[in-house]
Amino acid sequence: MKQDVGEDEELARYIFSRRQIRANGSVKPEALMPSPHPDMSVTRHLSLPENAIWGIGEGISAERGLPLQGRLDLVSKNLTKYGLQVKTAPLPDNENHANVTSWPQDKPAQKQIALEVCAEAGNAKRP
Numbered sequence: 001m002k003q004d005v006g007e008d009e010e011l012a013r014y015i016f017s018r019r020q021i022r023a024n025g026s027v028k029p030e031a032l033m034p035s036p037h038p039d040m041s042v043t044r045h046l047s048l049p050e051n052a053i054w055g056i057g058e059g060i061s062a063e064r065g066l067p068l069q070g071r072l073d074l075v076s077k078n079l080t081k082y083g084l085q086v087k088t089a090p091l092p093d094n095e096n097h098a099n100v101t102s103w104p105q106d107k108p109a110q111k112q113i114a115l116e117v118c119a120e121a122g123n124a125k126r127p
Helices: 050-063 109-121
Strands: 010-015 040-044 070-075 085-090 097-101
Touching: 010 050, 040 050, 050 070, 070 109
Parallel strands: none
Antiparallel strands: 010 040, 010 070, 040 097, 085 097
């Protein structure tokens, strides 16, 4: 089992909806909100080369039947400072998978956190 997620660890949030990335590359908060699930899925970089990080996203894209539109790279501490937790959750096809947990129940509170995280993370990367 992989070690716990470190505070300075980089994470990728894959985006499958074109509507969640603005024309200028900034990401809308909906791309980070956990709905309909209680957690938000991310992939740990873990010193993977860029093409391997994209390869994981392409695999998820094929599994879901949705085109990969981009990814937002995050740093774990930029999530945990809002009371969220990042927990390892390896999957058979993605051993670097993790879940961002402990979201507030209240949707407006979730959106506020997502807005702030998006602002700190910068623009999405495109495949």
